[in-house]
Amino acid sequence: MRIGVDVGGTNTDAVLIAGRRVVASTKQPTSADVSSGVTAAIRAILADAGVPAADVSAVMVGTTHFTNALVERERLDRVGIIRLASPSGEALPPLTGWPEALARQLSGSIFLLPGGYEVDGREIAPLDEAAVRAAALDCHDRGIDSIAISCAFAPINAAMEDRAGAIVADTCPDANISLSHNIGRLGLIERENGTILNAALASLARHVVASLERALADLGIAAPLYISQNDGTLISAADAARYPVLTIGSGPTNSMRGAAFLTGVDNGIVMDVGGTTCDIGVLAGGYPRESSIAVDIGGVRTNFRMPDILAIGLGGGTRIHLPPEGAATDDFAIGPDSVGFRLTEDAWLFGGSTLTASDIAVAAGKASFGDASRIPTLTPALHRAILDKMAAMLADGIDRMKTQPGDATIIAVGGGHFLIDDDLKGAARVVRPDHAAVANAVGAAIAQVGAQAERIVDYDAEPRAAAIEAMRADLLARVIAAGATPESVEIVDMDEVFLSYLPGRSAQLRMKAVGNLADEAGAAALPVAEARHAH
Template identity: 70%
Template sequence: MRIGVDVGGTNTDAVLIDGLRIIATNKQPTTPDVSSGVSAAIRAVLEEGNVAPGAITAVMIGTTHFTNALVEANRLDRVAIMRLASPSGEALPPFTGWPAPLAKQICGQIFLLPGGYEFDGREISAFDEERVREAARRCGESGIDSIAVSSAFAPINSAMEERAAQAIRAEHPGASISLSHTIGRLGLIERENGVILNAALAGLARHVVASLERALSDLKLAAPLFISQNDGTLISAQDAARYPVMTIGSGPTNSMRGAAFLTGINDAIVMDVGGTTCDIGVLSKGFPRESSISVDIGGVRTNFRMPDILALGLGGGTRIHLDPELYMADLLAETDLRIGPDSVGYRILQDAFLFGGRTLTASDIAVAAGRTRFGDPARIPPLSATVQTAIWRRIQAMFADGIDRMKTAKGEVPIIAVGGGHFLIDDDLPGATQVLRPAHASVANAVGAAIAQIGAQLEQIVDYDSVPRHAALERMREAVSARVAANGGLRESIQIVDMEEVFLSYLPGRSAQVRMKAVGDLAEPSSPAAGTVIAGARHAH
């Protein structure tokens, strides 16, 4: 048996799964400290399922801790950045293009050092170990413990970053070191931005993982803890503490994986409507479509793995901005009405009219229009049919526009509506062949966490003149599969789910940039039933 948990801005959802059966589900308001809400949700599903903690073989959690920390610029470490690319890599210094307040908070020291490689593998300049050691000593003297290291073309050759890490540890043993080749792709600035963000989250990541582990211990859960990644796969809690940026897009990906599991549909658009936002993503072969361009995180351009998601400021707690004097109007001008993007969030139980508050929300409109039933409809102020219709049409127009922005071809597409606010999506939504609402749609995010697999991705530039194409690809398959197995994947279940091959005309010979992704079931030798969850989920897709 497994427990999946997903922490959203408004709700914390949990599910208990045994094989292909969902035994229990629970939805709790997200708490300011997050971990207490997680504990409450897990305790609730254990009680509902009448299951002892010892029967649980694994716990999977997707959390918004790190996303919120970046958006709010809160609880971030000061970071020293060592860039190995001088002299040619000094034109754009680190933190170029960052929002000034965020850069000021994070930037500790900057060291532009010799090193790095050209695109064809030649050294830009020789690695200077003594200068790296001197930089590490200065970090220690300044009290900076989070250090980010980036080297030009490190994804092709990571040797200099690894040597830098060894030198830093020798001079500053207490340092937390983030290396760019473990975080991002080719592209120095975006990859460097990603590793800086990772280093800034290092202290918080250790605290979050420790608090989640304590919460599980308090619940008498001895099962291993896994954290959802941006690509819909899992990493261990220890790896999440080292690579927190790899988890910040886990919420939407969990929902998409859960939607695929619950419907058996591999290719569709998934609309996950929560209390604060609607995340729209594309399912391709059962996994979220990854963004092929730089992704903006808190105003910072990055290029690590992230789902291609469009986030609309529209959810169950979204504020409807309309003068109360117009609630019974027979006619509304375009400028009289504004929807969102602000939301009452997890305070919906206090602020929405449905629950005795004084704020008109999207949920109030849906209940007043008879689209769903919860709360106390009698508390909603009288609204004219004109007002209700105008608000509802505006909401549907926002959803339809979002679908159009995510489609890559003309025509209508199937829509899978999930999330606690999926009732906001009309069955006749423009652009949809059909709107599917699977059972347990409101907790699809937690389902996605529970059925997630172990994954790994490998990116290399390969010269097919020196190594035959089939041999090079087979070598990559073996390497990426070995990574999945090392991370806890069941060897016989590992499969390649995505491969991208781009030939590089600017390199001599037949060179190509190849990216390969593999996934495998979580190895759980003590519980055959738990293994059935993942194997069955994969075949169902």
């Protein structure tokens, strides 16, 4: 049996899954110390199902702690930044374009050192090992333990970056070292930005992972712990502690993967309605469509793998600002502010005095919870106008995410999915699966192990078939090493873009592989494609 947990800012959701069946689910308040909220959620589902802790084969967790830390700019480490790209890579120094306050908070020391490669693999300059060692000593003397190392075109050739990391580790054994080729894609600035953010999260990542491991130990669960990544696959807890930035988009991704599992719909649009926002994403082949542009995280441009998500300010706790007395009926506003986790205190439904989207929905008979008699009476015209505007916001979100004409299949999940009408404009049909409110935890529980690689290949020097097969073999080996059963590993995505600006027949290859984790008996868990009839 697997346990999936999603630690949100308001609630911690947990599910227990046996094979293709959701056995138990729960929502518990998220705790400040992480572990007690997770412990309460897991204890609740084990008790509900009557399952002993020894029967749990794996625990998968998705968390928003790292995203919140970056957005709120709390508990972040100072970072020593080493860029290997001089002399040609000095035009835009590190932290260019960052919010000034965040750059000032994180910046420890910046070193622009010789090194790096051109796009065709030629060295920009040899690595200056003495300069790297001096930079490491400077950081150590200033009490900076988190080091971000980036090298021009490191995803093509990581040798120089790896060597610099080894020098820093030898000089400062206690340093937390982030290497850019493990985090981002080819673009130097965006990849470096992601590496700096990763280094800034080092201490918090160790704390969060230790808290999760402590929660499992307190429950007597000896099963391995995995953390869900931005692309819907899993990494070990140890890897998550080293590369927390790879997990910051796991919340929406888990919801989309859970939606695909619960419905059997591999291609469609997922609308995950929470307390504050509605996150809209596209499913392609059972996986979230990845963003093809730079992703903004806390005001910083990055280029690591992230789902293509549109967040609109409409959730169950969204405030409805009524028009002043005597004003026109349409002179009202929906959000973008929300009562969030205070919904059960502030909303009229629960005895509060704030009109929310949930109040409007319950008054219209779209949901049934709280005490509808407490909701203030609105004129039919105003009530209808608010409902119409909410529907228009959701329909506009669908239009903005579609890439093909015509109506799309919509999967409605999240605690506020009742805000989505069955006849929503742009929807061919609206699917509401069982356990929709905890789809995020389901997505974590059924996640697979994955790996992705990116290279630039000259087909005149290396035949196309040989280059593709070499990348394929490397990816399959990496996924198996991460814990997947060999027979389940497969390539699920490959991009090939020919580069006209390089001599010869050069192409950029990108490939993704996934595989299923084995359960305690050694049998692989079912992938989404085989689990589609579970409900």
